[in-house]
Amino acid sequence: MEIILSVILIFMILGAIFALHAKDLLSALVSMGIVGYGLVICFLLLKAPDLAIVQIVVETITLIIMVAIVLDSTRHELKEKAAIRHDGQSFMNTRLVGNIFIAVFLGLVLFYSFRLASAHLTEFGEHGLRMAGAYMEGAAGKTGSVNLVTGVLFDFRGYDTLGEATILFTAVVGVLTVLRLKGKHS
Amino acid sequence: MTLYLLCFLLFLVGLYGVLTRRNLIKIVIGLSFMEFSIFLLLVLIGYVKGGEAPILQPGMPATGFVDPLPQAMVLTAIVIGLATNAMLLAIAIRLYKKYGTFDIRKINQLKG
Structure with missing residues (x-):
């Protein structure tokens, strides 16, 4: 269970990285679809069918809208990118050291805050239903809903x-x- | 803990996209990656090993479910994420109509 989820999550991360680096906006959107529908599979494995249904609908709507927007503009955008690449390169070289320093510093700060935040989380799968107990107690009688x-x-x-x-x-x-x-x- | 770390990595990838990409559409994509990682983290925290989907059946005791509270909250968050995405894309369309590009370096004549 944990291994399957990890594999799907790694695929989602790879798809996310590709989506951000794709040259073509349309392929970026397709890779965004990988991440969104991978999330649907994760929800199904985590026993959350309602979330899976909602996420699949929302993801499809978002993709359709974004493709409709991108289809107007892609070709134009490709030419623009090729023209800009040259001055972008020199700008990168002069500021490279500063940028690397900022990135490493930010990464360390974020990782430290993740360690702080996750220190009090329960391990995966060992969550206690302390809060949910009041909601689950006789919920069918109170709300009239089996879900x-x-x-x-x-x-x-x-x-x-x-x-x-x-x-x-x-x-x-x-x-x-x-x-x-x-x-x-x- | 591995899964939490992977979720955090997905969040970092989204943050990297928002901070470094120059294309408005890619910035929107990065924001939705950050949203996805948070949804997945909340549902992961609520999972109980061997639990069933929180749907009651007649004659069954109300135990052995995964936590329904994070699921309900994430359901709300997904719909709100759709609303923010639609809003961002509408603004992107307006900017594209005015400037003819999604590149944020060229969109530099905004007046207050």
Whole structure:
């Protein structure tokens, strides 16, 4: 179980690195799909079917939207990149030492904070249900739902879900506003 | 602990992408990698060895499940992640229409 999850996670990390370094935006998006759908498999292995369903829908929608955006622009973008490469190189060389120093320092700080944060986590698979006990006790009778995740989402924490719906509404309004604005020169 | 470390590595890859890439679309991709790693970490913490999916069945005792609380919270977080992604992409479309490129070095005439 742990080994399978580790292998999938390593593939996800490789896909992520490739997505960030791909020359073509379309192949970057396909590699982002590797990471997203790998996450779906991890959720299924971790016994979270609701999350897997939601993640597969969200990932597909995101990919479709991003491909639609990228298909307008890719060719243009490739030419731009080839032209910029030269001055980018000299800039890199002058600042190389400083950049390496900053990167190593930042990596050490982040790793130290990870050690601090994970010192109090339980080992994988040995989580105690201290908090969840109150929610699981007679949940079917209280909420009328056999799915505990649904019970928590729509009954115990219904206001959170209301807030989530508000955020979605705000995002839709924001997207419509941004896309329908008339610029000065456009 | 290996799995937590791998999650942290995925987060670092996303952070690296956000900090070093010059393409707006790739910055959005890096942000979603950071989101993914956090989702996976929360669900990993809630896993109980040998546990079942938290769905009750008649005549079955309510024990031996994985923790349903992180799953419910991550479900909310995934949907909010979709909303932020849509917002970021809308802004990227606007910038592309105005400047004709996704390169953030060329998008330098923003007025306050």
